[in-house]
Amino acid sequence: MMFHTSYYVILGWTAIFIAVVSYKRFKANRENQNAEERFWQRERDANNTRKQDISQLDYVDFSGVTLPFAQFEDTLLKECEQQVLNLKDKKALNLTGISNTDLKMIYGAANLPLLTQYDQNFTLLVRTLNTWGKRLQELSHSREAICVLAFAVSIGSDIKATWNLLAELYAANDDLSRIEDLKASAAKLNSLMKEPILSMLDSYLH
Numbered sequence: 001m002m003f004h005t006s007y008y009v010i011l012g013w014t015a016i017f018i019a020v021v022s023y024k025r026f027k028a029n030r031e032n033q034n035a036e037e038r039f040w041q042r043e044r045d046a047n048n049t050r051k052q053d054i055s056q057l058d059y060v061d062f063s064g065v066t067l068p069f070a071q072f073e074d075t076l077l078k079e080c081e082q083q084v085l086n087l088k089d090k091k092a093l094n095l096t097g098i099s100n101t102d103l104k105m106i107y108g109a110a111n112l113p114l115l116t117q118y119d120q121n122f123t124l125l126v127r128t129l130n131t132w133g134k135r136l137q138e139l140s141h142s143r144e145a146i147c148v149l150a151f152a153v154s155i156g157s158d159i160k161a162t163w164n165l166l167a168e169l170y171a172a173n174d175d176l177s178r179i180e181d182l183k184a185s186a187a188k189l190n191s192l193m194k195e196p197i198l199s200m201l202d203s204y205l206h
Contacts, residue, residue, distance in 0.1 A: 043101055051108035060092040060155050068144035080132035087125045093118035094156040097190035126157035142169055158191035167204050179204050
């Protein structure tokens with residue numbers, strides 16, 4: 001009799017477990033379906049958004065910026081300098097953290113190809129500035145390296161190596177107030193790298 005009772009108890013719990021798992025699976029599938037429907041609805045809305053004026057966006061501005069061009073004889077430095085000079089004549093726009101759907105919703109689908117190109121220009125620019133600053137530091141031109149890296153940070157680069165090297169150079173000069181300033185700037189980043197960068201900067205202050 002005890003065997004039969006245990007059997008029915010196990011059978012009952014098994015049935016409950018299967019029911020709970022089935023319900024959760026149904027709920028997850030329903031949520032995924034709703035999320036997909038919302039995504040495609042936003043895509044349709046985005047694709048129907050009228051073209052907006054993008055002439056006054058926050059493009060990278062080189063005016064008033066002094067960078068260490070043609071000061072040292074080094075092949076890699078010259079390559080970086082030339083790349084930056086080429087990009088000075090092109091529009092570069094920091095669109096980190098903004099999806100294509102959001103871009104279309106805000107500025108219109110017709111502007112997406114241009115915005116994508118401007119974003120690519122920005123990505124190339126901050127990568128080049130990072131390489132340039134690193135090479136200057138390797139050649140013991142710390143002041144010039146700080147100049148290049150600080151410019152990269154000022155335009156919103158989210159390359160952790162840029163922030164790290166700049167903080168390292170400030171720390172070498174016992175200039176902790178500048179690292180505090182870096183933290184304030186990093187807190188404004190719209191990037192998945194925001195928290196890792198903030199954590200890294202904290203390590204220089206403790």
